[in-house]
Amino acid sequence: MMIETDVVASGTGAKRGSRASKPSxxxxxxxxxxxxxxxxxxxxxxxxxxxxxxxxxxxxxxxxxxxxxxxxxxxxxxxxxxxxQCPYLPYDERTIIDADLLKTLNLDYLKKNLWLPITRRGSLIDVLTIDPHDFDKSWDVRRTFPGMTIRYAVGLRRDIEQFLHLAKGQGTSGSIGAILGELVNEIHLEPAIDSVSGGIDESD
Structure with missing residues (x-):
């Protein structure tokens, strides 16, 4: 399951802010x-x-x-x-994961934590996760992509696992492109992060 959230990631040396209360x-x-x-x-x-x-x-x-x-x-x-209050991203076998985003990440770690960077457009990275409100996962994402704007979508556990399996099959060496443009259009993940329907902004 997945949420979309816009996050401006700070450097790896940034301190964690106080944990905001969230529903169980x-x-x-x-x-x-x-x-x-x-x-x-x-x-x-x-x-x-x-x-x-x-x-x-x-x-x-x-x-x-x-x-x-x-x-x-x-x-x-x-x-x-x-x-x-964010887009749901279902699994689509037509998707080509951007391998450059996975170079510093371990697929077993991603499967355990159920999040996955999907594509990058300039300073904007779309991330699929089972729980966009999870503080620890959010911190790991920001630490992995410092200085980038992170936009979340929510996904089902099985879909995220299928995406990870797809990424493993495609390999993680070299750039193999980005998610298909038509799929991006289908789930309405426009690059305008200040859109009313775009998601929740979080800044350190």
């Missing part, structure tokens, strides 16, 4: 579940069952919703997009 993962999930119920994507009884199914930790809630209760991916992504 349970609160975020409940908000998204309420949205899915409201849209008629799942019943209240199935929501309760899905939460119970995921409590033992053997399978995450996203997987339960998608695979056991057949919640459409686009519906779940849309609910996340509404919650985070």
């Amino acid at each position: 993962r349970c609160a975020i999930e409940q908000n998204v579940l309420d949205s899915l119920v409201y849209r008629g994507m799942i019943s209240l009884s199935d929501v309760s069952a899905a939460v119970d199914d995921s409590k033992d930790g053997s399978v995450d809630l996203e997987t339960v919703l998608l695979d056991r209760y057949r919640v459409p991916k686009d519906a779940l992504g849309s609910a996340l997009s509404d919650y985070y």
Whole structure:
């Protein structure tokens, strides 16, 4: 799952600011579940069952919703997009990941932390992440790309894992281009970061 946020990254020596309070993962999930119920994507009884199914930790809630209760991916992504007030970026096999952005990053680390730089246009980098409000992930992104403006989109766990698998298959040596222009247009990630619909600005 993913959010879009605009962040002006500072140098690696910058100190971490005080942690802003944010909703717990349970609160975020409940908000998204309420949205899915409201849209008629799942019943209240199935929501309760899905939460119970995921409590033992053997399978995450996203997987339960998608695979056991057949919640459409686009519906779940849309609910996340509404919650985070940013675009949802689904997996698309036509995407070509910009390998230059991955040169200093370990794919196993990215898979564990569930974020991925997608493309760069000038000083603007689009980053896909499961939780754009996660302070630690945001700090890691800014430390990795100091001085760049970071723009987030929210994505599903399985989509991010597929993107990472795609990047691994494409290889990480040399520049292999950027995300296809048509996909960028489809998800409306325009380079104008001061757009009302562009996302949330954060500065150190």
